[in-house]
Amino acid sequence: MKKFIITANWKLHGNNVLVCHFINKLKSYFDTNQIFSKIIFAPPVIYINNIKNQIQHNNFFIGAQNVDIHFSGAFTGEISIDMLKDIGVTYIIIGHSERRIFHHENNEYIAKKFQMIKSKNLIPILCVGENLQEKNLKQSELICRNQIDAILQLQEEDIFQNSIIAYEPIWAIGTGQTADIKHVNRIHKFIKCYIADNSNIKLKDIIIQYGGSVNFNNIQNFINSEHINGVLLGTASLSFETFINIIHNIDQYCY
Template sequence: MKKHLLVANWKLNGSIKMISQYIKCVKSCLSVLSKKNIIVIAPPTIYLSEIYKNLNNIDIFLGAQNVDINLKGAFTGETSILMLRDIGVKYVIIGHSERRLLHNETNDILVKKFDLIKKLNLIPILCIGEIEKNKNYNQTTKILIEQLNCMFQVLGKSVFRNTVIAYEPIWAIGTGLSADPKYVQFIHKFIKDYIAQHDPTSIKNIIVQYGGSINAINAEEFIKEPDIDGLLIGSASLDSKEFCKIIAIAEKVTKYY
């Protein structure tokens, strides 16, 4: 029986009022479940402390949506890994397609962020994925290899130990057009096999999760696949009831598959 990692990525959404109601609902949900899985909430940076205060020993971890490459100094508007760790963050999302596309984050920048997160003993969630054109031209694995190789080449063969890879086909994010679960299973198996070629030990503690228009209707079809270790959930995670339904589905799948 494997645990699944469920990450609620709120993106640029949320409010103080929402947080109180949201945590209350999730707390109630978890109180009747066996809590076999790992739950992470990743709100906008400004709400990280507020979320942390509301957790109150609940079995939920705090995640950040981004981090700067600098530890401190004259970098107006940025947030360092030291600050994130100081307020209780355990997981940090990097390389999300929206940041790659809208904020021009390159693989070189992501290598620096990944390295900082690991050195501070937090857990990176590295997002990788292809655009629709890549998929149509059968270039998906080529793109994924490029995104993984940038880490191997700079940080070494064991770089992915105790980390999370989030496969998010860019053409499925926020479109409502989720990828086929069997296709995602194939890609996840490919990612794990490719990493194992460099470092077989990594497979013992790496999590490969899927992100892309996940909701309570399609969640089970994904997480019952053997190599899909969890879900990175966007829009559906903003509704606490919807997120709780996904958590309950994951609990059922963890028990029976």
């Protein structure tokens, strides 16, 4: 069966008490159950060290929610790729619609982050997706293609090797409105074929997660889908019971 990747993006949530309680329960679950899925946990950066020191598991990896484009310097409040690597981060989420909208990050800026992450042998999770107006205008594929083209224009034929794409339609993020599974499959297939046709990465090696109001009630739809290699969870990852139930459900079906 296919290897499924579960990414938890905690966004701007958490405190010491919540993190400690959550991680203790997660560690206990890992100690008493077989885990087959790959789990990437991306909390706010200040909690990364604490989490990494508590959980040591072959299928558990630490992710970061963002990275700056500079290695060092007078950039108050930013976190560099070297700092993230230094504390054990393996995966870094970039291009999330919240960064694109609220921090005005464009495709070219995100491509710089992508290239920087790859230069340090870390793994980018590149978020792509359209808003509701673009969807209604049937521009979903066009928008995703433009976002991917910014990476392809770096002119490195293996740029998408050892990377993850996360298709996150903006209109589905945090709204409770999950994208129709036929739509998701169509976009995932399009992205995979487009990358394969424009680089030297093989179709079977392209990994795409779906994100956008994924929860325990609809997770089965994504497990069953041919072109979906994982899920990027937001709200569903903040509840320990929901998060564990999703992991358990995926592990039971996929392995």
